[in-house]
Amino acid sequence: MRHRPHRVFQQGELILKIAIGTDRGGWHNRFAEAVANRIPCRPGLEYGIVNLDRSDWVGSVADADLVIWKPPYMGHEFAGYVKEKIYFLERHLGKTVVPGFETVWHFESKAAQSYLLSLAGTPSPRTFVSFDYDESDGQAGREEYPVVLKSSAGAGSVNVRAIRNRDDLLGFLRRTFSLTLWDRTAASGAGRLSRLVSGFGRDWFSDFLRRRRRGEQPFGMAYWQEFIPGNDADLRITAIGDRFATGFWRRNRPGDFRASGSGRLDYDTPVPHEAMLMCLDLNKRFGFDSMAYDILFRDGDMLISEMSYGYSDVAVHGVAGYWVFESPGSLKFVPGHTWPQELWVDWALIKAGRAAEGHAPGE
Ligand SMILES: Nc1ncnc2c1ncn2[C@@H]1O[C@H](COP(=O)(O)OP(=O)(O)O)[C@@H](O)[C@H]1O
Numbered sequence: 001m002r003h004r005p006h007r008v009f010q011q012g013e014l015i016l017k018i019a020i021g022t023d024r025g026g027w028h029n030r031f032a033e034a035v036a037n038r039i040p041c042r043p044g045l046e047y048g049i050v051n052l053d054r055s056d057w058v059g060s061v062a063d064a065d066l067v068i069w070k071p072p073y074m075g076h077e078f079a080g081y082v083k084e085k086i087y088f089l090e091r092h093l094g095k096t097v098v099p100g101f102e103t104v105w106h107f108e109s110k111a112a113q114s115y116l117l118s119l120a121g122t123p124s125p126r127t128f129v130s131f132d133y134d135e136s137d138g139q140a141g142r143e144e145y146p147v148v149l150k151s152s153a154g155a156g157s158v159n160v161r162a163i164r165n166r167d168d169l170l171g172f173l174r175r176t177f178s179l180t181l182w183d184r185t186a187a188s189g190a191g192r193l194s195r196l197v198s199g200f201g202r203d204w205f206s207d208f209l210r211r212r213r214r215g216e217q218p219f220g221m222a223y224w225q226e227f228i229p230g231n232d233a234d235l236r237i238t239a240i241g242d243r244f245a246t247g248f249w250r251r252n253r254p255g256d257f258r259a260s261g262s263g264r265l266d267y268d269t270p271v272p273h274e275a276m277l278m279c280l281d282l283n284k285r286f287g288f289d290s291m292a293y294d295i296l297f298r299d300g301d302m303l304i305s306e307m308s309y310g311y312s313d314v315a316v317h318g319v320a321g322y323w324v325f326e327s328p329g330s331l332k333f334v335p336g337h338t339w340p341q342e343l344w345v346d347w348a349l350i351k352a353g354r355a356a357e358g359h360a361p362g363e
């Protein structure tokens with residue numbers, strides 16, 4: 001690992017060179033504006049915009065102490081490349097990065113998030129995650145229906161659906177675990193041709209062939225949650241570092257249990273402070289730079305169903321203000337529509353200051 005460069009101070013402030021990575025949605029322009037606005041009262045800040053998609057991305061951040069980057073694409077595959085770059089920036093180049101690896105390693109993986117939420121003892125819908133066919137098959141037999149079946153990646157509810165009965169879930173499991181079931185036909189001792197012929201009689205076989213044709217290993221993954229009834233909206237809390245939080249409600253699509261992606265934002269219903277405090281506490285505990293939490297309710301109790309560092313800046317800007325964590329249990333309201341990029345920059349400066357003092361994220 002490379003060591004942090006020696007830092008100099010100007011008028012008592014750390015000189016901080018900031019590289020701002022470009023993205024498709026223009027977040028970099030708002031980051032740059034936010035940094036520029038802070039320079040008059042925060043001498044020592046310097047910034048430049050860099051394209052981290054280019055082959056020379058490492059050279060482009062060589063002089064930077066702090067990298068702020070809202071990666072440009074969603075999806076599981078690109079998220080993998082982002083995680084690699086952020087790991088490399090932090091661990092091998094010694095940069096402070098927002099969002100850092102703690103924030104991104106579980107992005108586009110509801111499975112990975114479930115490990116963290118479970119570790120923290122966070123109230124969540126009961127969640128089953130397995131890569132084992134027999135275990136999943138057995139669990140399907142014990143469930144009460146409906147359950148909420150999700151792919152590990154995805155946003156806007158596109159990979160989320162209710163499964164109403166056991167047969168439907170078992171059918172899904174056969175299709176997703178088609179490689180396991182194909183492997184089992186080998187155990188019968190039959191030749192490949194007769195295995196293929198017998199395969200055509202199975203409901204999972206066409207899925208197996210399709211995924212094989214695409215060059216995939218059709219391994220299985222099961223993720224589902226108990227269905228939490230009675231929610232006609234979910235509560236979206238956006239927490240930035242261990243310092244800033246804001247929230248709004250998202251109404252379900254008409255006649256549907258799903259809120260995410262409905263576009264029916266509700267800024268009028270008050271946001272419970274304990275929800276923001278819980279999310280800030282999780283950010284602190286896990287060293288998250290920015291996290292959007294989806295919260296459902298059961299008998300008035302909060303349940304976090306998932307989280308993601310990526311979200312719509314316009315939706316957050318629509319809130320009439322944000323809250324600053326002042327002391328345990330206490331939030332101060334700051335009125336005015338605020339772009340999350342401003343809060344990312346304020347948090348990034350706090351994080352870089354702490355890093356210069358030798359604190360690891362979350363300390
Ligand atoms: N366990 C659950 N019980 C009831 N409704 C749920 C549950 N999990 C998710 N939902 C609803 O489905 C929506 C989409 O689920 P979510 O896990 O947030 O997926 P996405 O990543 O697509 O946003 C949520 O906004 C919520 O309204």
Ligand SMILES: [Mg+2]
Nearest residue numbers: 156260294306
């Ligand atoms: Mg969601």
